[in-house]
Amino acid sequence: MKILLAEDDFASRKFMDKQLSRYGECDVMVDGEEAVDAFMMALEDGEPYDLACLDVMMPVMDGYQVLKAIRDIEAQKGIPKSKRVKVIMTTALNDERNVKMAFELGCEAYAGKPIDVEKFEKVLNKLGLI
Amino acid sequence: MAEEFNTESMLDMFLYESGQLLEKLEGIILEKQDADCFDDADINEIFRVMHTIKGSSGVLMYDNITKVTHKLEDVFYYLRESHPDDVPHMELVEHVLAVSDFVTGELDKLKNGEQPDGDEKQLVEDLDEFLGRLKGEITKQGIQMPQANKHVEPTQFYITPVAGDDSHFYRISIHYRSDTQMSNLRAYSATYALKEVAEDLLYTPDDILSNEASADVIVAEGFHMLLQTKSSKEEVIALIDSSEAEEINFDELTKEEYGNALGEFGREQVILEPAPAEKAKADAKPEKKEAPKPGDYVVKTKEAGKGKTLAKNQPKQQSIISVNVEKMDALMDLIGELVIAEAVVLQNPDLKVPGLELSNFQKASGQLSKITTELQEVIMSMRMMPLTNVFQKMRRIVFDVSRKLGKDIELEVVGENTEVDKNIIEHITDPLMHLVRNSVDHGIEENSEDRTSIGKPAKGKITLEAKNEGGKVYISVKDDGKGLNKEKLYQKALEKGVIENKPMSEFTDKEIFRFITLPGFSTKEEVTEYSGRGVGMDVVVKNIQSISGRLDINSVEFEGSEMTLVIPLTLAIINGIVVQVGNSPFVIETASIKEFVRVGEDSLIHEPSGEEYIVLRGECYPFIRLNEKYDLPDSVHKIEEGIVVVLEHEGSQVCVLIDKLLQEQEIVVKPIPPYVKKVKGLSGCTQLGDGSIALILDIAGLLMHDGERR
Numbered sequence: 001m002k003i004l005l006a007e008d009d010f011a012s013r014k015f016m017d018k019q020l021s022r023y024g025e026c027d028v029m030v031d032g033e034e035a036v037d038a039f040m041m042a043l044e045d046g047e048p049y050d051l052a053c054l055d056v057m058m059p060v061m062d063g064y065q066v067l068k069a070i071r072d073i074e075a076q077k078g079i080p081k082s083k084r085v086k087v088i089m090t091t092a093l094n095d096e097r098n099v100k101m102a103f104e105l106g107c108e109a110y111a112g113k114p115i116d117v118e119k120f121e122k123v124l125n126k127l128g129l130i
Numbered sequence: 131m132a133e134e135f136n137t138e139s140m141l142d143m144f145l146y147e148s149g150q151l152l153e154k155l156e157g158i159i160l161e162k163q164d165a166d167c168f169d170d171a172d173i174n175e176i177f178r179v180m181h182t183i184k185g186s187s188g189v190l191m192y193d194n195i196t197k198v199t200h201k202l203e204d205v206f207y208y209l210r211e212s213h214p215d216d217v218p219h220m221e222l223v224e225h226v227l228a229v230s231d232f233v234t235g236e237l238d239k240l241k242n243g244e245q246p247d248g249d250e251k252q253l254v255e256d257l258d259e260f261l262g263r264l265k266g267e268i269t270k271q272g273i274q275m276p277q278a279n280k281h282v283e284p285t286q287f288y289i290t291p292v293a294g295d296d297s298h299f300y301r302i303s304i305h306y307r308s309d310t311q312m313s314n315l316r317a318y319s320a321t322y323a324l325k326e327v328a329e330d331l332l333y334t335p336d337d338i339l340s341n342e343a344s345a346d347v348i349v350a351e352g353f354h355m356l357l358q359t360k361s362s363k364e365e366v367i368a369l370i371d372s373s374e375a376e377e378i379n380f381d382e383l384t385k386e387e388y389g390n391a392l393g394e395f396g397r398e399q400v401i402l403e404p405a406p407a408e409k410a411k412a413d414a415k416p417e418k419k420e421a422p423k424p425g426d427y428v429v430k431t432k433e434a435g436k437g438k439t440l441a442k443n444q445p446k447q448q449s450i451i452s453v454n455v456e457k458m459d460a461l462m463d464l465i466g467e468l469v470i471a472e473a474v475v476l477q478n479p480d481l482k483v484p485g486l487e488l489s490n491f492q493k494a495s496g497q498l499s500k501i502t503t504e505l506q507e508v509i510m511s512m513r514m515m516p517l518t519n520v521f522q523k524m525r526r527i528v529f530d531v532s533r534k535l536g537k538d539i540e541l542e543v544v545g546e547n548t549e550v551d552k553n554i555i556e557h558i559t560d561p562l563m564h565l566v567r568n569s570v571d572h573g574i575e576e577n578s579e580d581r582t583s584i585g586k587p588a589k590g591k592i593t594l595e596a597k598n599e600g601g602k603v604y605i606s607v608k609d610d611g612k613g614l615n616k617e618k619l620y621q622k623a624l625e626k627g628v629i630e631n632k633p634m635s636e637f638t639d640k641e642i643f644r645f646i647t648l649p650g651f652s653t654k655e656e657v658t659e660y661s662g663r664g665v666g667m668d669v670v671v672k673n674i675q676s677i678s679g680r681l682d683i684n685s686v687e688f689e690g691s692e693m694t695l696v697i698p699l700t701l702a703i704i705n706g707i708v709v710q711v712g713n714s715p716f717v718i719e720t721a722s723i724k725e726f727v728r729v730g731e732d733s734l735i736h737e738p739s740g741e742e743y744i745v746l747r748g749e750c751y752p753f754i755r756l757n758e759k760y761d762l763p764d765s766v767h768k769i770e771e772g773i774v775v776v777l778e779h780e781g782s783q784v785c786v787l788i789d790k791l792l793q794e795q796e797i798v799v800k801p802i803p804p805y806v807k808k809v810k811g812l813s814g815c816t817q818l819g820d821g822s823i824a825l826i827l828d829i830a831g832l833l834m835h836d837g838e839r840r
Contacts, residue, residue, distance in 0.1 A: 011325065032428070056427050058428070061428060062424065062425060062426065063427070064423070064425065092291070094139040094141075095139055095140070096139070096143045099140045099288055105424065108286055109287040109288070109289060110286070110289065111289035112289060112291030113291055114291050114292045115289065116292050119289045120289055123289060
């Protein structure tokens with residue numbers, strides 16, 4: 001599967017890259033804008049991403065903006081719900097308001113940092129990705 | 131959802147919410163346990179509770195909780211949709227309680243930072259079986275089967291972070307030598323090394339790489355870091371390069387202190403700089419003002435090595451603070467000392483000089499007394515807690531035990547808002563539990579036929595009552611069961627050899643009833659799971675006596691029994707009367723004094739063994755001369771010259787001879803210091819207004835001693 005990883009912190013990026021590479025090809029972005037660009041590009045090439053892991057606190061655009069942009073683009077292109085990219089937010093912002101908001105914006109999962117790898121895999125399973 | 135809670139983490143929120151829901155659930159169940167069935171409102175409520183817990187546990191992926199609550203939700207779904215008759219109510223109640231217990235257990239595990247790993251299989255099977263029968267019943271009653279309860283699998287998940295509870299929090303300050311070159315780079319290398327192990331790292335000054343001037347600041351003020359990590363102190367120290375460092379301060383912080391310290395480091399201003407208004411235009415959805423918006427978390431200023439994440443522990447404003455009980459105890463002690471000190475001042479011997487003009491002093495001292503009294507009342511009320519929680523536990527016990535024993539019992543609770551000292555609550559919970567169990571097990575008849583045949587309602591009744599009277603709390607457990615059989619108790623006591631061979635008529639009813647509190651005494655032939663082993667009642671009495679309370683037993687055969695715990699409202703300050711024997715002052719608790727009398731020599735009876743008795747209005751009381759008992763010289767010997775005090779404790783009386791009465795006052799009880807050998811008949815001591823020490827008479831001890839002597 002094709003994975004988009006947006007994460008500005010080097011250590012987290014390296015860790016996530018290593019984890020996600022087990023499941024498929026992983027493109028790594030360092031800020032939010034790049035992530036949206038990469039998403040658009042993949043969509044236009046007809047090879048959309050299956051999974052996007054977005055950090056929340058990033059330069060230029062934060063994870064929520066990226067999530068919203070992705071969902072807006074998908075809606076505009078008329079992509080059906082089942083074909084949408086699965087989004088997992090990865091962040092240390094664990095308070096309830098942030099989690100609720102991310103859910104409202106349409107992410108599939110919200111992973112609190114430090115990430116529980118076992119549960120992460122379970123979610124990928126539930127989302128039908130692996 | 132209450133606004134003030136939404137800064138809590140997702141997991142805390144789940145625990146809090148589920149805990150609340152379960153509490154509510156248990157409330158409904160226990161209230162309706164005796165009804166024939168749940169009404170619509172209850173069914174809806176239980177359904178809703180289960181649905182909510184199922185939903186949120188699903189999002190958090192606690193599968194066992196989800197499965198169990200899911201099943202119970204199903205059960206209530208069918209109840210709600212089909213309203214079948216003849217639902218086995220008791221069984222249903224048990225199922226709900228089982229689920230509630232299971233979930234509570236799992237939540238406790240989560241609170242302790244463990245994984246919820248309880249096995250739900252048995253519970254789910256039981257529920258399945260019950261649901262199967264329920265469905266059969268619905269079909270049989272010809273009610274249309276509702277469409278299967280559609281379950282929406284959660285489509286969104288929250289992955290809880292790896293438990294951070296074992297993290298350590300440190301504040302590290304490094305002071306470099308004043309001639310250190312490029313201290314900013316040294317500081318950077320320290321932060322770099324720590325990043326390996328850090329879960330969270332903040333430092334000040336924070337512009338160490340981009341601003342060369344920071345080197346001077348570091349040399350002048352030191353370099354300060356806040357670190358959250360799983361590593362131990364030693365591991366962290368090993369990572370920091372200590373060359374050139376003059377001094378490294380290393381403090382371990384608690385989570386709270388860490389949260390407060392975050393503010394000092396200016397975390398929010400740097401990282402959570404809110405997006406300017408025009409940035410927020412991307413956000414089309416109208417949202418609550420407080421809610422974060424996309425764009426809020428754009429990282430604006432971000433230097434290399436900057437720690438990230440958000441302050442999780444912002445202090446909240448609350449109208450209730452919790453205080454360490456030790457501090458309350460210390461305050462209580464201090465106020466006790468204050469009361470003594472006040473008495474020392476106001477009753478100072480220096481004031482007794484004749485002809486002293488004291489009217490202003492009296493005014494001032496009146497004011498002082500008023501304030502200290504109020505102070506005492508306030509501290510007392512701070513330590514008071516209602517019995518509601520204790521009684522709630524009793525409801526559960528009556529329910530559980532009566533179900534297990536197959537008895538139909540109703541529990542009535544009176545006065546659950548009665549308040550008592552927190553210390554006392556801790557001491558009475560176990561004894562009370564024991565009494566309630568006893569009432570259910572022994573008190574109420576085995577079969578309802580035994581009840582109906584003597585004209586009692588088939589349903590047993592236990593009344594739990596609390597009231598507050600005259601500085602004492604009365605908590606009674608009353609049942610309308612078979613009562614105590616005096617004959618049986620007497621025979622049993624003889625058999626067990628706990629009493630001497632005296633005819634039954636020599637014992638009062640109360641004395642006979644009190645046999646059941648003797649160690650190893652149980653008239654029930656068979657031992658049950660709950661009671662009957664004969665250990666217990668003696669423990670109950672011991673526990674109660676340890677807080678200077680007593681147990682009263684009253685019973686009428688075939689009509690029921692009543693066990694009453696009588697407990698002082700507070701232990702630390704009593705109302706006492708100060709008396710004098712020889713040169714020594716003694717204090718007697720006012721509540722135990724029946725009367726003061728002057729009697730003549732002719733009322734005395736001398737036994738050949740040296741014991742003395744006093745006859746008052748035809749009644750005979752044991753008589754103790756305190757001066758002889760405690761070897762006090764210069765005291766009154768002739769009974770006509772002294773005063774006889776009649777004291778009572780648990781229905782037994784004793785008379786003591788004193789010289790004169792001094793005053794009545796509030797007494798702060800202090801234990802007798804351990805270097806004084808244990809003296810029988812004294813329970814403590816106190817300091818009087820003139821600074822002298824008075825001993826407090828222990829009536830129970832006097833009676834016991836008197837009994838042994840005979």
